[in-house]
Amino acid sequence: MFNAVDVFEAVAEPNRRHLLGLLAERDRTAGELVDSLPALTQPAVSRHLRVLREVGLVEVRPDGQRRIYALKPDGLQRIDDWITPYRRFWRDHLAALQQHLENR
Amino acid sequence: MFNAVDVFEAVAEPNRRHLLGLLAERDRTAGELVDSLPALTQPAVSRHLRVLREVGLVEVRPDGQRRIYALKPDGLQRIDDWITPYRRFWRDHLAALQQHLENR
DNA sequence: GTTTCACATACGCTTGCGCTTATATACGCC
């Protein structure tokens, strides 16, 4: 019924990356996050937070009638793991460039 | 007129990640890449390759009537740069876990 | 030049995303 979203798709959305950036600084209430995206309405931000929750990038804890969002430490690791094998490509490239500069 | 696609969106598509994976092994012709995705038609794969080209993740060189695709070394670096500040989160988390195990 | 092969593009279609407005839920305060 609902399409399961994966981490890559979650992170592809600029507004969601913005939210992650704020949560990297410190935990925030849903209200604070809504205020941080003035171009969007409250329900829009709420939906983005839902997506981030569902892929395990953030977690919520209730605080009275507020809801405090926090970054979940290992969520982005899946992307990092995926990138790892590719990392050597630009490392090699940079190394070759370095070599070239030294040898001229 | 054309919506500029960014790297994150390009990588969000599973078929495109599949193509990148193959190109990480070695350069391939468009035809080989088409064969690697039997669920898709040739035009579908061609369009995915176009997206990967436009965001600078791959490059093409002609070889007679073939077109040889190759991974572009620094394309994914932008994603890696973005992840970097977050990396310490799961590092810290793992460290805390380690600490906990040693102290029990 | 014509035919064939390898690949890209055009077009039309369906589906899902992200948005807004409206409404529900749930807590705190009186």
Added chain:
DNA sequence: GGCGTATATAAGCGCAAGCGTATGTGAAAC
């Protein structure tokens, strides 16, 4: 209880992504 505040969900819509079929382009072989 009733009311305001904080957040989530429902409903509906526009638009773009991704797909397939059909067609264009350009090189090679004859």
